[in-house]
Amino acid sequence: xxxxxxxxxxGWPRSSGHDVHGYHLMRELGRRGHDVSLAxxxxxxxxxxxxxxLVSIYQLSDESVGEPLALSKSQExxxxxxxIPVGRIQQAGKLARDLDADAVIVVGLNVLPYLGAVRxxxxxxxxxxxxxWHHLSQTSVWRPSTWKEAKQAxxxxxxxRAYRSLLDRVWMVSESDRRALRWVTGCANVxxxxxxxxxxxxxxxxxAIELHSCVFWGRLDFGPNIQALEWFCGHVWxxxxxxxxxxxxxxxxxxxxxxxxxxxxxxxxxxxxxxxPDIRSEVRRHAVVVLPFVSGGGIKNKLLEAAALGxxxxxxxxxxxxxxxxxxxxxxxxxxxxxxEVLSLWKSPSRLEQLGKAARAWVLAEHTWERTAEMAxxxxxxxxxxxxxxxx
Numbered sequence: 278x279x280x281x282x283x284x285x286x287x288g289w290p291r292s293s294g295h296d297v298h299g300y301h302l303m304r305e306l307g308r309r310g311h312d313v314s315l316a317x318x319x320x321x322x323x324x325x326x327x328x329x330x331l332v333s334i335y336q337l338s339d340e341s342v343g344e345p346l347a348l349s350k351s352q353e354x355x356x357x358x359x360x361i362p363v364g365r366i367q368q369a370g371k372l373a374r375d376l377d378a379d380a381v382i383v384v385g386l387n388v389l390p391y392l393g394a395v396r397x398x399x400x401x402x403x404x405x406x407x408x409x410w411h412h413l414s415q416t417s418v419w420r421p422s423t424w425k426e427a428k429q430a431x432x433x434x435x436x437x438r439a440y441r442s443l444l445d446r447v448w449m450v451s452e453s454d455r456r457a458l459r460w461v462t463g464c465a466n467v468x469x470x471x472x473x474x475x476x477x478x479x480x481x482x483x484x485a486i487e488l489h490s491c492v493f494w495g496r497l498d499f500g501p502n503i504q505a506l507e508w509f510c511g512h513v514w515x516x517x518x519x520x521x522x523x524x525x526x527x528x529x530x531x532x533x534x535x536x537x538x539x540x541x542x543x544x545x546x547x548x549x550x551x552x553x554p555d556i557r558s559e560v561r562r563h564a565v566v567v568l569p570f571v572s573g574g575g576i577k578n579k580l581l582e583a584a585a586l587g588x589x590x591x592x593x594x595x596x597x598x599x600x601x602x603x604x605x606x607x608x609x610x611x612x613x614x615x616x617x618e619v620l621s622l623w624k625s626p627s628r629l630e631q632l633g634k635a636a637r638a639w640v641l642a643e644h645t646w647e648r649t650a651e652m653a654x655x656x657x658x659x660x661x662x663x664x665x666x667x668x669x
Contacts, residue, residue: 278657279312281373281398283337283391284384287321290554292496292531294405296325297578298450298472298649299384302403304329305473305650316372318365337368344370344394351439352393358436359387370394380657382448386433389440399657401446403470406574407457408433414572415500426500437462446656450576451599457574468656473646474581481587481637484561489524489623491517492563494556494579497530497537501573509569510540510547512612513619518545520620527563529556561586564629565622568592569615576600584640589632591618601643605635 284299291297307313307330315326316335326334344367348356356366369391373381380399383391386408392400412430416423441462448470449455455467493509495502506528517524525546528537533551541549553559560566566583570593580597583590584605591607593615607622609615622629 278379279376280306280314281376281378281381282313282315282384283369283381283388284315284317285388286317286319287325289322289325290531291325294472294578295385295403298405298470299403300326300329301473301475301646302470302649302653303331305646306653307331309650309654314376314378316369335372337365337372339364340368342367342371344368344374345396346370346394348390348393349439349442351435352390352443355436355439356390356393359390361387361390366390366393370396373398389436389443392440392443395443399445400443401448401657402444403448404458405448405450405454407449407454407461409437409461410454410457410574411501414574415504434461448653448656451574453599454574466656466659468652470649470652471644472576472578472581473644473649474578474585474640475646476585476637476641479557479582479585481633482558482561484558486564486629487525487562488564488626489521490563491524491526491565491567491619492529492560493526493567493569494529494560497528497533497551501570502530503534503536504572505568505570506537506540508571508612509567509615510542513567513569513615514545514547516612516616517619520616521623524623526567527559529553529559557586560588564589565619566590567615567619568596570596574598580606581640581644584636587633587637589622589629590636591615591622602636602639605632605639607632 282303288296303313312332314333315331316337318337320336339362341364346363346367373395378398380401381395382401382403384403389402409430412426416426441464444464446466446468447458447464448468449458450470450472452469455469459467514526528549531552533549541547566588568577568580568590577596591609594608594610597606607618609618
């Protein structure tokens with residue numbers, strides 16, 4: 278198939294979920310024999326697409342090319358909301374036509390308007406997480422500071438419903454996100470493309486492990502990551518430090534907000550290292566990866582990466598929602614239970630090793646990009662027009 282991906286930008290290092298799954302799916306589909314091209318608005322850092330195996334890379338400008346464009350009033354309002362010039366949408370449609378693309382896949386959140394001029398190609402939204410659910414999960418009636426998330430949930434829900442007529446298929450990362458998207462939009466053709474992991478890139482090493490240590494990483498301007506850190510530092514870490522007074526917790530990530538920086542207490546063993554492009558070796562030096570999520574949905578890339586690194590992981594049940602990890606990952610639903618699991622691992626080097634091996638075996642069996650690409654192919658083939666019957 279001839280496939281055209283559209284994504285406004287590709288960041289480097291890949292710190293967002295859309296950058297991670299967009300890159301790996303394009304690469305894997307190319308490896309499977311499809312002609313994969315990419316159109317962006319902002320010129321990507323060459324490192325962001327190194328090894329992707331793309332046939333062509335295009336940049337869409339704002340110049341009008343006269344391509345037919347028909348948006349409803351509500352679709353037009355959201356085009357203005359996202360600030361997308363008509364010319365870019367026309368150029369996306371013309372490019373799809375020039376390439377004779379079998380499918381046009383838009384990746385991210387504010388990308389649906391780019392489908393407005395696409396004709397005679399499958400129109401697919403690689404949404405990943407369900408955004409209404411993402412915002413509602415961060416909303417608490419008892420915390421007025423979170424009420425803005427409810428407003429965003431309404432905006433995103435109206436946006437998704439406005440563009441459902443342009444969507445032939447939608448790709449989500451989990452069954453719960455799939456159900457939520459179908460409930461919000463009414464879209465019928467929603468496929469689950471679970472995230473994968475590059476097991477060669479994220480692999481165990483020989484670093485010496487500091488036993489009484491924990492690590493967390495991710496985008497530090499992302500609501501669910503911030504809420505996870507606030508819960509862990511406020512409710513779990515004091516329990517751990519009361520038991521082990523030299524315990525150390527390290528946070529790695531990009532774009533740390535003031536809310537994250539306020540959690541740093543070097544006198545309590547909490548440190549922050551920001552904007553480090555490759556943390557694999559540093560993560561491997563820590564005894565336990567903690568994933569204390571209390572909000573958000575989807576599949577956490579950092580969970581798959583930690584498992585591929587062969588690390589012992591302690592997570593909340595929400596972190597594992599939609600996954601079938603069995604006993605490969607330790608869980609704790611309360612601060613007391615979470616701390617108990619971490620302490621148990623600190624006290625047992627043999628269990629640390631055993632759990633790390635089990636996590637890597639699980640993720641390499643269940644979460645490969647090859648499997649993700651197979652699911653994408655299956656959905657696109659279902660959307661292909663049936664060939665006309667040959668005359669008798």
